Amino acid sequence: MxxxxxxxxxxxxxxxxxxxxxxxxxxxxxxxxxxxxxxxxxxxxxxxxxxxxxxxxxxxxxxxxxxxxxxxxxxxxxxxxxxxxxxxxxxxxxxxxxxxxxxxxxxxxxxxxxxxxxxxxxxxxxxxxxxxxxxxxxxxxxxxxxxxxxxxxxxxxxxxxxxxxxxxxxxxxxxxxxxxxxxxxxxxxxxxxxxxxxxxxxxxxxxxxxxxxxxxxxxxxxxxxxxxxxxxxxxxxxxxxxxxxxxxxxxxxxxxGGKSANIVFDDADLDSACAIATTFSLSLLTGQGCAYATRLLVQDTVHDEVVARVKAIAESIAIGDPFDPAVFTGPVVNEAALTRILGVIEKAEADGATLITGGERIGGELADGYYIQPTVFTDVDPDSDLAQNEVFGPVLAIFKFSTEEEALAIANNTRYGLSSYVQTKDLNRATRLAAELDAGETLVNGAQNLKIGRPFGGFGLSGxxxxxxxxxxxxxxxxxxxxxxxxx
Missing domain, CATH: 3.40.605.10 (Aldehyde Dehydrogenase; Chain A, domain 1)
Structure with a gap:
C-alpha cells in the first residue's frame, strides 16, 4: 500500500x-x-x-x-x-x-x-x-x-x-x-x-x-x-x-461523447497499433474518456494476430490502488457506473458478441471498490448496442474488415463523430481516410490526442x-x- x-x-x-x-x-x-x-x-x-x-x-x-x-x-x-x-x-x-x-x-x-x-x-x-x-x-x-x-x-x-x-x-x-x-x-x-x-x-x-x-x-x-x-x-x-x-x-x-473507430490495416506497425488500441480503450482513465477508440476495426489478414495481442495486453494491465505508483488503471467512478457497465457487458454477450477476456467485477482485495476487468469482445455486430452506444468504461469491441471501403463504412456507421484513428504505413491511404471519416479529428499512427494547437471537437452526437x-x-x-x- x-x-x-x-x-x-x-x-x-x-x-x-x-x-x-x-x-x-x-x-x-x-x-x-x-x-x-x-x-x-x-x-x-x-x-x-x-x-x-x-x-x-x-x-x-x-x-x-x-x-x-x-x-x-x-x-x-x-x-x-x-x-x-x-x-x-x-x-x-x-x-x-x-x-x-x-x-x-x-x-x-x-x-x-x-x-x-x-x-x-x-x-x-x-x-x-x-x-x-x-x-x-x-x-x-x-x-x-x-x-x-x-x-x-x-x-x-x-x-x-x-x-x-x-x-x-x-x-x-x-x-x-x-x-x-x-x-x-x-x-x-x-x-x-x-x-x-x-x-x-x-x-x-x-x-x-x-x-x-x-x-x-x-x-x-x-x-x-x-x-x-x-x-x-x-x-x-x-x-x-x-x-x-x-x-x-x-x-x-x-x-x-464518442464511439471512435480505430482502423488497423495489415501494413501497420502492430506493436504500436495494438498498444494504442488497448491503452486508449481499456487502461487510461479505465476507459472513461470521450475520445477513446472503443471500436477496433482490424483487416482480416491480421485479425487473429491483433486479437491475440490485444488479449495479452489487456490481461497484463496493472489494476489496483490508484495511490500505488506501480498501478496504471484504477476503478470506475462510482457504483452506478459499475452496474451500468456490467449491464452493457451482459447485453453484448446476449447479442452474440464473443467475450475474449474480462467481463466481471474484480474481487479479492479490490472488492470494496468499483473495479472491472478490462473487457474485449470480437464478432461484434456493427449495428448492435455495443457498437452504437458509448460505454464509458473498460470495454473494447473488435470488428473485422477486408477492404478500405468496408472499414470506412463500419467506422462511419455511428451517430457520434468525435475522433477517429488510422494505423497504416501507407500515408496516401491515411490521407484518403482522414478526408472521408465523419469525425472531428483523425489521428494517424499514434499522433497525440488533445494536442493543444489543434482544434478538438466533434460532429453529430459528439457536439x-x-x-x-x-x-x-x-x-x-x-x-x-x-x-x-x-x-x-
Missing part, C-alpha cells in the same frame, strides 16, 4: 474571491471509488449561489475586459507555473476525485499547464480585420473581436482538471469572466485550482467555481447575464442545455464547437463590424 496521504481537502464554493463552506443545495456525500465509503461532504450551490456568482462575474467583467492583454497573459503564465509546481498534489487529488492513478495524474497536470500557457500566448494577439478601403470605397471598415461577458462553464467528472484547463484559460484570455459548475463527483482538483487562481493574482469575480445541484446548472445556463455556455458531458444533458439556450438564442459549445488551437479562443469572441463614412 502507498504511504501517500489520502485525506481529502475541504471543499468550498468560490464566489467573488470568497470561500463559502455551505450552500443552499445542501451537501453531497463523496464516495471513494477505491473503498466504496464516504470520505468527504461536498457543499452544493443552489440557485441563489449561482445568482451571486453570476452577478460577481458580471461586475468583474466591466473591468476585466479592459485589462491590458499583456496583464492577462502574465496572470495566465503565473497560473501555469503554479500548476507545474503542484503537479504531484493534483495527482493525489485525482486519485481521491475519481480513482485516477497518480502515475498518470502527474503528466495530466503538465498537460493542463501547457493548455494554460498556450492561451496566455493568445491574450495579446486578438485582432480584427480591415474590411473597407477609404480610398476606393469612401468608407473605413473594420471588425472588432470582443469577449461575450460572463461565460457559464459546466464540466463532467472524468477529467476535471483538464476540463478546467481546456475552457477557463481561453475564456479569460479573451476577456470574459467565468462561472464554473464542476461535478460533485470530482470536487477536489477544482479546490486546489481555485487556490492557485487566487495566488496567480486574478481579481475577485473573474473566475468563480461552485459544485451544485442540477437546478444550479439549469440556473447557470438560463441566467440572462450568462452570454455563452461551454459544456462537457453527455448528449442528454446537452439537449436540455440547447433547449434552454434556444429561448434567447444563447450560443453554446458542447464537447460530448459542436471547438476547444484547442486558434478556434478554441475564437469560441469566446464575437465579431462586431464597424463602418465609418469618410469625407471626400
Amino acid at each position: 502507498s504511504d501517500i496521504d489520502r485525506t481529502p481537502p475541504k471543499v468550498h464554493l468560490h464566489i467573488n474571491g470568497e470561500r463559502l463552506e455551505a450552500g443552499a443545495g445542501g451537501f453531497y456525500d463523496h464516495i471513494s471509488p477505491v473503498t466504496g465509503q464516504v470520505d468527504a461532504q461536498i457543499p452544493l450551490a443552489d440557485k441563489q449561489e449561482v445568482d451571486a456568482a453570476v452577478d460577481a462575474a458580471h461586475q468583474a467583467y466591466q473591468s476585466w475586459r479592459k485589462v491590458a492583454p499583456a496583464a492577462r497573459r502574465a496572470m495566465l503564465h503565473k497560473l501555469a507555473d503554479l500548476l507545474d509546481e503542484n503537479a504531484v498534489e493534483f495527482a493525489r487529488l485525482g486519485a481521491l476525485d475519481n480513482g485516477t492513478p497518480v502515475t498518470i495524474g502527474t503528466p495530466f497536470a503538465a498537460t493542463c499547464s501547457e493548455w494554460t500557457r498556450y492561451y496566455a500566448g493568445w491574450a495579446d494577439k486578438i485582432q480584427g480585420d480591415l474590411t473597407g478601403n477609404p480610398v476606393c470605397d469612401g468608407e473605413l471598415g473594420y471588425t472588432l473581436a470582443q469577449p461575450y461577458g460572463v461565460v457559464g462553464i459546466i464540466i463532467t467528472w472524468n477529467g476535471p482538471l483538464i476540463s478546467l484547463a481546456m475552457k477557463i484559460p481561453a475564456a479569460v484570455a479573451a476577456g470574459n469572466t467565468v462561472v464554473v459548475k464542476p461535478s460533485e463527483l470530482t470536487p477536489f482538483a477544482g479546490e486546489l485550482f481555485m487556490d492557485l487562481v487566487e495566488e496567480a493574482g486574478f481579481p475577485p469575480g473573474v473566475i468563480n467555481l461552485l459544485p451544485g445541484t442540477a437546478e444550479a446548472g439549469a440556473q447557470l445556463v438560463t441566467h440572462p447575464l450568462v452570454k455563452k455556455v461551454s459544456f462537457t458531458g453527455g448528449p442528454v444533458t446537452a439537449t436540455r442545455i440547447l433547449q434552454s439556450c434556444a429561448e434567447t438564442m444563447k450560443p453554446a459549445v458542447l464537447e460530448l 459542436m464547437g471547438k476547444e484547442g488551437g486558434r478556434q478554441g479562443i475564437e469560441e469566446f469572441l464575437r465579431v462586431k463590424a464597424v463602418g465609418i463614412a469618410m469625407s471626400v
Whole structure:
C-alpha cells in the first residue's frame, strides 16, 4: 500500500474571491471509488449561489475586459507555473476525485499547464480585420473581436482538471469572466485550482467555481447575464442545455461523447497499433474518456494476430490502488457506473458478441471498490448496442474488415463523430481516410490526442464547437463590424 496521504481537502464554493463552506443545495456525500465509503461532504450551490456568482462575474467583467492583454497573459503564465509546481498534489487529488492513478495524474497536470500557457500566448494577439478601403470605397471598415461577458462553464467528472484547463484559460484570455459548475463527483482538483487562481493574482469575480445541484446548472445556463455556455458531458444533458439556450438564442459549445473507430490495416506497425488500441480503450482513465477508440476495426489478414495481442495486453494491465505508483488503471467512478457497465457487458454477450477476456467485477482485495476487468469482445455486430452506444468504461469491441471501403463504412456507421484513428504505413491511404471519416479529428499512427494547437471537437452526437488551437479562443469572441463614412 502507498504511504501517500489520502485525506481529502475541504471543499468550498468560490464566489467573488470568497470561500463559502455551505450552500443552499445542501451537501453531497463523496464516495471513494477505491473503498466504496464516504470520505468527504461536498457543499452544493443552489440557485441563489449561482445568482451571486453570476452577478460577481458580471461586475468583474466591466473591468476585466479592459485589462491590458499583456496583464492577462502574465496572470495566465503565473497560473501555469503554479500548476507545474503542484503537479504531484493534483495527482493525489485525482486519485481521491475519481480513482485516477497518480502515475498518470502527474503528466495530466503538465498537460493542463501547457493548455494554460498556450492561451496566455493568445491574450495579446486578438485582432480584427480591415474590411473597407477609404480610398476606393469612401468608407473605413473594420471588425472588432470582443469577449461575450460572463461565460457559464459546466464540466463532467472524468477529467476535471483538464476540463478546467481546456475552457477557463481561453475564456479569460479573451476577456470574459467565468462561472464554473464542476461535478460533485470530482470536487477536489477544482479546490486546489481555485487556490492557485487566487495566488496567480486574478481579481475577485473573474473566475468563480461552485459544485451544485442540477437546478444550479439549469440556473447557470438560463441566467440572462450568462452570454455563452461551454459544456462537457453527455448528449442528454446537452439537449436540455440547447433547449434552454434556444429561448434567447444563447450560443453554446458542447464537447460530448464518442464511439471512435480505430482502423488497423495489415501494413501497420502492430506493436504500436495494438498498444494504442488497448491503452486508449481499456487502461487510461479505465476507459472513461470521450475520445477513446472503443471500436477496433482490424483487416482480416491480421485479425487473429491483433486479437491475440490485444488479449495479452489487456490481461497484463496493472489494476489496483490508484495511490500505488506501480498501478496504471484504477476503478470506475462510482457504483452506478459499475452496474451500468456490467449491464452493457451482459447485453453484448446476449447479442452474440464473443467475450475474449474480462467481463466481471474484480474481487479479492479490490472488492470494496468499483473495479472491472478490462473487457474485449470480437464478432461484434456493427449495428448492435455495443457498437452504437458509448460505454464509458473498460470495454473494447473488435470488428473485422477486408477492404478500405468496408472499414470506412463500419467506422462511419455511428451517430457520434468525435475522433477517429488510422494505423497504416501507407500515408496516401491515411490521407484518403482522414478526408472521408465523419469525425472531428483523425489521428494517424499514434499522433497525440488533445494536442493543444489543434482544434478538438466533434460532429453529430459528439457536439459542436471547438476547444484547442486558434478556434478554441475564437469560441469566446464575437465579431462586431464597424463602418465609418469618410469625407471626400
